[in-house]
Amino acid sequence: MSVADAGPQVQGELHGVGVGRRGVVGPVAQVQPVPAVAADAPLLVDGVAVTGADAQEVVARAFEDVAAALADASSRATGTVRDVLAATAQMADDRALRSGVLTRIGAGEPVVAAIDGVVDMFAAMFVQAGGYLAERVTDLRSVRDRVVARAMGLPAPGVPELTVPSVVVALDLAPADTAALDLDKVLAIVTELGGPTGHTAIIAGQLGLPCLVRVAGVTGLDDGIVVAVDAATGTVTVEPSPDLVDALARRAEVERALEQDTAPGATADGKAVALLANIGTAADAERVATTAAEGVGLFRTEVLFLEASTEPTVEEQTAAYAAALRALPGRKVVVRTLDAGADKPLAFATQPDEENPALGVRGYRLVRTNADLVEHQLEALAAAQAATGEAPWVMAPMIATADEARDFAARARAHGIAKVGVMVEVPSAALRAHEVLREVDFVSLGTNDLAQYTMATDRLRGELADLLDPWQPAVLDLVAATAHAGLETGKPVGVCGESASDPVLALVLVGLGVTSLSMSPGALPAVRYALRRHTSAQCATLAVEALAAPSAAAARAAVVENLDPEVRTTLGV
The missing domain is CATH 3.50.30.10 (Phosphohistidine domain)
Incomplete structure (x- = not known):
């Protein structure tokens, strides 16, 4: 409706x-909404229309003011918020964007038309590139709206x-x-x-x-x-x-009550399941330190790289990694090496001519074109380990073969990294998980990308969300194959994709043999509660039900039907 x-x-x-x-x-x-301004609207200064150099000066100042305001907001923010604001400020301060607009104005084009023309051109490039850049179109449009409003003397949208x-x-x-x-x-x-x-x-x-x-x-x-x-x-x-208002209020009370349980994750019969948090910055690690998370199962290090125009130095990287390790003394911290390319392009490393970046040089594959990026990061992680006395678990993304796993393990161990693993997010790695696990100490399933590559579906396309459902039988089959390989080799298999945050699916993952679950901190209480109410044998039975289902919806329905009734009521599933 x-x-x-x-x-x-x-x-x-x-x-x-x-x-x-x-x-x-x-x-x-x-x-x-954005103020409606005609493309050919005159730029007025003290009621007088200005063009040429005078108009260029006004617009240049508008870009500067918008960039400065965003940078100021970034300086007062923390964590991911700070990084996103900084990225948007950098976009407002982008030389190519600004010079393109000023050149058009200098050639006689009206101010709004000039701004729109250049922004439209950049937006088309971003959309064509897809992934992360496509998501940045919203940021670009925001910069456009703020600059137009500032230049035209209108309230900011x-x-x-x-x-x-x-x-x-x-x-x-x-x-x-x-x-x-x-x-x-x-x-x-x-x-x-x-x-x-x-x-x-x-x-x-x-x-x-x-x-x-x-x-x-x-x-x-x-x-x-x-x-x-x-x-x-x-x-x-x-x-x-x-009735609905009361139901939501009761759920909120339940969630607050669940937060009081801070014991380690485990099933009803005492089988340990590490409950970890996903982070992107050292500031995020400091916030996790105040929660009941047993550590970090995914430290997305690319946040440090994505907003930089040049590669961060080894010293800069070392400081960031050391700060995260110091925030979580004695707790497990799994660091993912640079996952750049595709939806996370790097200005200083991404291949400009890739027709399909999601299937191109991304993640660990950067070692093929820029091995120094990987070596410098491993050097920084080793330095952070030495400086803090805390040993991170380090894993590489986008590993497709056992040979790649072996290569990464050799590089990491050469730098003194003790615990080395890889991400399983490519179907080939799941299908050959035994061979991959022979080369490394652990693996972690990235179910977002695993679903994307299994179902041949862009994970950023909201209208295809049903195909990306982690309950899809084909995706669960690959998770099961990986977990089985972990059980047979005696090595840990974690999940750090969003599927870990679903307390119902978490039971299935544990039933398949997954040993740790990593998620946003807010999801931990419900997952901990669901695990506590089911034995490991019950989890295994739920996993069998899910694997036998013909569709994602049927898989979830079958598992929900067999949940502990109190869990169904408490979590409202």
């Missing part, structure tokens, strides 16, 4: 892709000042706007566009806010109308019933 098409009827549900499990109720606060706790709704919320939210007044974020792996969803997860993306019709809701946002079910309910 689309509320925009519903006429006077305001009751109903809108559906999208949920990020997280929380549910909230509150009034809608629509993000202010974005989130209105919130007077009461509200559900922020937008067509697509720029990360800069997300980061600037008053968290005391934001209950949830809902967008009509975007994707579950985009910047807005990532920041919302870091901030602990429930988030829904790809919710058709949500921008048709009136400001102030009360909605219930349920990230677990991916629904926005307009004017929810008292």
Whole structure:
């Protein structure tokens, strides 16, 4: 149902892709739209139209002011929020973008038309590149809107000042706007566009806010109308019933109660299952240190690289890795080496002529074109290990063969890294997991990419979310093959993809033989609770049910039906 098409009827549900499990109720606060300015609108200074060099000066100053404001916001933020704001500030300060606009203005083109022309050109390039760059189009459009508003003397678009706790709704919320939210007044974020792996969803997860993306019709809701946002079910309910409001309130109470359990992860019969957190920065590690996470199962080191125009020095890398290790003394920290390329391009390493970057030189394959990147990172990790006395577990992404695993292991061990592993996110690695595990000490399943490559489906395409469902039988088969190889070789097999954060699927993963689960910190309590209520034998039975199902939906339904009844009630599954 689309509320925009519903006429006077305001009751109903809108559906999208949920990020997280929380549910909230509150009034809608629509993000202010971009001011409508004609492409040929004159640029006025003190009421007088200016062109040429004078117009160039005004626009150049607008770019500078926008970049400075974003950089200032970045300096006051932390973690992923800081990095995203810094990236957007860099975009506003991009020489190519700015010079392209100024050149057009100098040639006589109207200011707005010049800005739009250059931004459209860059956006088309980003979309064609796909992946991470495609997600950056939202950032680019945000810079455009801010610069146009600044140059034309108009109010900046974005989130209105919130007077009461509200559900922020937008067509697509720029990360800069997300980061600037008053968290005391934001209950949830809902967008009509975007994707579950985009910047807005990532920041919302870091901030602990429930988030829904790809919710058709949500921008048709009136400001102030009360909605219930349920990230677990991916629904926005307009004017929810008292029963639904009460149900969400009870769920929130349950979640708070579950957070009180801080014991190590284990099944009901005492089988240990390490419950770990995913992080992207040293600041994230400091936040994890205050939670019940037993350590870190995925340290995405590319955050340090992605926003840099040149490779970070070994010293810079060492400082970042050491800070993360010091934040978690005595706890397991699994570091993923640079996962760049495809949706995470590097200005100083990505191949410019790749027709299909997702299948090209990405992850560990960078060693083929820029071996120094890998060697420098391993050198920095070894230096951080020496400086802190904490030994990280280090793994390489995008490993497809046992030969690649052997090569990485040799490089890592040559630098003094003791625990060496690889990611299993390519079907070939899962199918030959025995051979891969002979070369390394552990493996970790990246179920997001594993689903993408198994189902031949771009993980950033929200409209194909059903194919990317980690419950897909083919994906579960590959997880099972990898876990079985781990059991036979006596080596750990973890999962660090988003599937680990689903407490129902977590039971299946453990039943298949997975030994650790890594997720966003907010997902840990529910997963810990589900494990505590089921024995390892029950988990194995649930895994059999899932593997026997003919579809993703049938697999989940079969497992839910056989859950402990109290778990079904408590978690609302």
